[in-house]
Amino acid sequence: MIVLIVPMLVQLISGHRGRMHIFDALLFAHCGWALLALIKWGGVAQGIESGGIYIVECAGAYLLGRLYIRSCDDFTAMARAYVGMVLATLVFTIPEALTGVHILHDGISGAVGGPKAPFIEPRMGLERTFGPFDHPILYGVFCASSFSLAYFVLAQRQLMNFGGMAKVAGVVLATFMSASGGPYVVLMMQGFVAGWERVLGTVQGRWAALFSLFAMAYVAIDLFSTKTPFHVFVNYFTFSKQSAYNRILIFEFGTAEVARHPIFGIGLGEWERPLWMSESMDNFWLATAVRYGLPALLLLLALLLGLVWAVGQRKNLPPDWKRARHAWAFTLFGITVAAATVHLWNALFVLFFFLLGAGAWLLDAAPERKRQFHVPLTPQANLHPARLF
Template sequence: MTARLPAREMGASRPATEGSGRRALATIALITLMLPVTFSMGTWTMSPSRALFLVLLPIQLFNLLRGQYGKVTYIDWLILGYMAWRTFVPFIHNPQVALQYAGSNSVIFLGGYLVGRATIRTAEDFQWMAKVLAAFVIFSFPFAIYETITGKFVIPHLFEKIPGVTSVKDVNYMRRMGMDRVQFVFVHPIHYGLFCSLALSVYFIGLRGVISGFWRWIGMFIIIACCLMSVSSGPFLSTMAQVGLIFYAFLFRNVDRRWLYFGLFFAFSYTVIELGSNRPGIVALMSLLTFSASTANVRFVLFEYGMAQIMRTPLFGIGFRQWDLPSWMTGSMDNFWLGLALIFGLPAFLFMFGAVVAGLVGIGKRAFKPGGVLSNVRLGWGIMLVSLTLTLATVYIWSEVASLTMFMIGSGVFLLHAREADEGDTPPPAEVDGRAGPTYSRFAPEVSRTASAPPARQRFDKGRR
């Protein structure tokens, strides 16, 4: 008796190998984003992640446009539109630095997005990424405790001992709540907090059913603790938003249209805050959650003056020129969304914000099995993206954390076309005679019972039947 295996089953090792390659590249990309190292390459200041993305960007962009990563989606086009506009505007206002800026920022922003888009293609890829990202946050935990108590770097100082290499510098902010603000390997404490917050829901929700509930809870508490040690209001808001959304999802898990109801409730609540406050609603909300009253006041002034400037230069922004601010302010931008519209014009903001909203709505409409793998991945990614959208109203991102943000946005785009049958790397066995699985026969695997048997034998078998 010989087992005849379907061709798809016998070739299953190829997709599994491709999945392993994608996950290896995603892991390498995340590792490079964690290395606090910079070095000079001509007039460019390079880092391990930028060097990697510089090599990968043209290859992955070409592959994306020819459908190598699945159908090109409206999210992809919006991101490409955002990058095109962001690249074009500096040539109007600052042509002397436009070419260098365009190349550097394409590598940072588009490079990060394309790596996430290219390497996270299945639910298993996403779960692997969630494990790696959470592992980095948990790895940072003892270093964060040491830094918040002593105020001393550990890993950046080790890298600075390498000849020709520079690392991040301690910003030396004043202590808050008796703690030093942790940077770990990032250029700013708020970037460390944002990095930690990105791992929370994708780990706790995305890995449901993959690792035990006990370790998911332990991991979540460590991630929250790391996030709070940045002592930054933006990441704190992100953490609280994710915890609240996770609780809401659990509490109303049996309500079919729970997210529509939540959206309506949020819109109503925001309208009440907007009408009942003498400041914009988002500023009033940030003020309630900030660690410092002076920080809240600065954000209010930035928002007020920034919106006035955007109304004067709505299409092309102001580039990198000075803009009208009170003399006592430095011009530091604490709002990514505001900064996009201010510097590059409203089209840049609309492209980027539209990509986020379109992703949330489009992927949210997919009919995945409740409690299934794809459903969990979608919920974890969606909660992360909602909290990220709120956090970016309190922080401006650049360097490695900007690449990581774009990577996380790109990591969920595959959900637009994912199917329940595609959750694994190994394809299901082909059906034979209406039954799945191998078919057993006394003939050799390459010989068909009806098509290849000699006519006499067929007549003999027919006579016996």
């Protein structure tokens, strides 16, 4: 991405791969605000260094998907490659879960240098698998994020498509190997909305009804529970009470930090918390607001929600385009919900922005019309059928 960032910016501005739109501007505004926050708290040198790589990872990943996936065929090829990589990791992660030997992580660390996988308590009788990632949560979210791509694009929603559904089952198995609550949330959210779409696919206003249902559930929990909806969500979607309690504390101390520094956050500084708490902040949205300020978070949410809404407004799309739209939107939905309990860092941060940009073609690309070939039937052609060939 360091190599491609400048050529991609040139291609975006020139309009060779789709015209620029407001969502591109929102992305660059988000990156610009993050850069300002880092300069404010760390000085020009640190701000340019840290902000520069943030722009490369954020804008570079987005532009990679935005510029090089410009058709349904491109999107299908990406989905096939993505799901294929997830299934390929099973060759290493199934033995890893059974033996506790972190084949990919420790093998890569031994080859290029770096620490071995840290010890993490097993769950459900299985060793939590790292795959090639820094943490089982990252591996799990990576796998779970391919569920909708496998179901809608490769299996084409057809339960009798045994090859495609086998890939869906492989994605579920790979996610299970991580033994992490966050990835399971990504998987469940995608499965839920996929089931909702399958049952109510012909009903107008089904998505408005779904979000109304979510809003009613939120209000009901807030009214009738002694805990906030966030507390209830964390308690029921994490494996251990200790993990849930830690995430609740993160939310409380993190939001207090945002209240103290709402505009530019705290940059790379330390956030105030008890000494016994880890510096890790398992909430991507909160971490963004704490580090770069509320404007950076709001710009990112405007990009995400606005792009999904705009793509959803397109009418009369071919069936394969509609399946691609569902796959893309449901994938982002799952990651968005899980990101309230998981921090997206390193490779997963890049993956999120790549997936965000990978659906931008649905906003302005025109469906290709299939060419129809007509062979004129002359009297001579009728007498000599071989001339048609």
